Amino acid sequence: MLLLLLMQAAQTTPTPPPTSYVQPWVGALAAWVALGFLGLIGVAILYYVFTGKINLSGLISEPTGDASMSRFQLLVFTFVIAASLFLIIASSTPSPQFPKDIPSGILMLLGISASSYLVSKGIQQTSPEGRAGRGPEVKIAAEKNLTTFGGDTIQFGAEVFGIEDKTVLWTILDPPGFGTIDADGLYTPPASGQPDTIVIKAASKEKLNVSDTESIRVEQAG
């Protein structure tokens, strides 16, 4: 945009008033320096984008990893309006001219697009699923953290975010075989033994590396 303004200024720069202390060549030099500087920035940006140092892979992605429709439409309208504005300026006859005014319809179009994006993000932040920006995740919870040998069972639950299959696999991680846990996450302590802290693990069946653990304590009865 600054370049477009510079281009416009170069076309319409009036003769400095007699009282000006700035020589005309200073203004021209400043414009050329600005043009060169902005050109270098443009080249650097394109170079970094091309080489992947500016990573565009998540340009329209949500924190969950899914592509976002609200980001996509904002990208489309931003590009279309920017390209249109440039095309109008560059194609103006007899010389490039910045439009005298921007139609209110364009401003409303951009307003709708950007507002929709903001409201969409607001809805997302209101929901736990929308805030699950840590990628695929399993969250485990126990109904209580203490039981006794031969005592009450403990029901574990697991929530799965960002993965289609919500099934989890339950295992007793440490110490292995210290009691049993079934496919529904119901832990049954052993009948006897030494008091210990048990680590239970729930792993996504679809992505076994996505898991969470929870510790409980098994004490002697009485």
Next chain:
Amino acid sequence: MSFAEIATLEVSLFLGVLAAIIGYRLLTGQINMNYLLYGIQKGGARYFSPERVQLLLFTLGTAMFYLNDVMQHRTSGVLPDVSTETLALLGGSHALYLSGKAYMMLFKKPG
């Protein structure tokens, strides 16, 4: 070459190359487009989202019609306006998308 010609060339190259890179990466999947037409409902399950499909169609349609308008009036020096009817349609499309998203994400229970 004059200052205006060089500036025009500079902006043309920047916008053109950037658009080409983004377009190419969108088409080849290097920019993630997975589940663009899917939403997440309360509980975390994904669902195919008709409200996203209609927003996609309205977005691309409006963008293409506007670009066509610009191409036809590019020498006028005036940025073409967007009609009130188009804005109303686009606004309605966005309202539908946001309502659907809010309902599914905040209220709709799986099953």
